Amino acid sequence: MIHVIRGLVMMALFGGFFQVMGAQPEKQYLWPDGAPYAKGTEEKDKPYLDIYVPTQSNTGAAIVVCPGGGYGNLAMDHEGKQVAEWLNGLGVTAFVLNYRHNGKGYQNPAPLTDAQRAIRYARFYAKERAIDPNRIGIMGFSAGGHLASTAGTHFQTSAYEQKDKIDAVSCRPDFMVLVYPVITLEPPYYHGGSRRNLLGDTPSEELVKSFCNHLQVTAETPPTFLVHANDDTAVPPENSIMFYEACRKAGVAAEMHIYLKGSHGFGMRKGVGPAEGWIDRCAEWMKLSGFLTPASK
Numbered sequence: 001m002i003h004v005i006r007g008l009v010m011m012a013l014f015g016g017f018f019q020v021m022g023a024q025p026e027k028q029y030l031w032p033d034g035a036p037y038a039k040g041t042e043e044k045d046k047p048y049l050d051i052y053v054p055t056q057s058n059t060g061a062a063i064v065v066c067p068g069g070g071y072g073n074l075a076m077d078h079e080g081k082q083v084a085e086w087l088n089g090l091g092v093t094a095f096v097l098n099y100r101h102n103g104k105g106y107q108n109p110a111p112l113t114d115a116q117r118a119i120r121y122a123r124f125y126a127k128e129r130a131i132d133p134n135r136i137g138i139m140g141f142s143a144g145g146h147l148a149s150t151a152g153t154h155f156q157t158s159a160y161e162q163k164d165k166i167d168a169v170s171c172r173p174d175f176m177v178l179v180y181p182v183i184t185l186e187p188p189y190y191h192g193g194s195r196r197n198l199l200g201d202t203p204s205e206e207l208v209k210s211f212c213n214h215l216q217v218t219a220e221t222p223p224t225f226l227v228h229a230n231d232d233t234a235v236p237p238e239n240s241i242m243f244y245e246a247c248r249k250a251g252v253a254a255e256m257h258i259y260l261k262g263s264h265g266f267g268m269r270k271g272v273g274p275a276e277g278w279i280d281r282c283a284e285w286m287k288l289s290g291f292l293t294p295a296s297k
Contacts, residue, residue, distance in 0.1 A: 044105065060294045145178040219250050
């Protein structure tokens with residue numbers, strides 16, 4: 001009896017062991033033969049995707065998920081795995097991107113290189129993975145939001161030289177979901193750690209401005225959904241506001257939600273109040289925008 005009770009407690013603590021074991025993703029290296037700018041051949045030098053495939057229904061939509069971590073680590077659980085499982089519930093294939101960052105010894109342009117390749121991979125293999133190549137989005141949290149918004153505003157130029165047929169397809173995401181994103185790398189609203197980890201201690205003014213992504217928005221920028229908390233002191237909500245205003249000026253469809261409370265990094269966590277509802281608002285936006293609707297045959 002004691003063993004049974006102990007087992008039930010462990011299942012409650014860890015969210016259901018058997019459910020977790022049944023949701024193992026497919027691991028796919030972005031460049032099996034070696035990534036551009038790789039400094040070695042260790043695991044940290046090999047960016048990869050954890051691919052989560054919906055089992056109940058498949059809308060044909062796909063999203064590359066970029067966890068946050070200040071370009072120094074990756075929050076792979078509440079901004080990665082849990083997000084992928086939620087997306088699967090909506091019928092969306094999720095590609096969780098384990099990208100290179102300063103914690104692995106990499107700065108610009110490695111993160112954008114990995115994000116562009118991830119989008120291209122999803123689009124190149126769209127048919128065999130039952131994905132609509134015109135409904136491939138990118139979602140990012142915090143610094144991962146900066147990476148996602150960089151992918152959505154810098155797609156005109158490849159961050160690396162073409163290596164194979166995958167690199168010949170478009171790296172433009174069809175839509176973006178930016179959750180408490182880092183957008184600017186300039187004071188007063190920038191996140192110093194993200195800027196330093198991405199661009200180093202003494203980047204040129206020109207380089208900094210090129211990665212202030214609200215300054216890079218054009219009419220070709222993908223439709224965007226933005227979420228932030230008013231009490232976020234790590235990455236102030238002005239980041240989302242500036243990007244939303246830039247989208248408005250450029251005629252890009254955008255929706256923004258700023259919650260009174262939530263602080264920074266709430267992701268898929270429970271107990272943060274109304275900010276938990278961002279996933280419902282996001283699902284509504286994707287549905288209203290047609291991203292969850294299969295193309296008519």
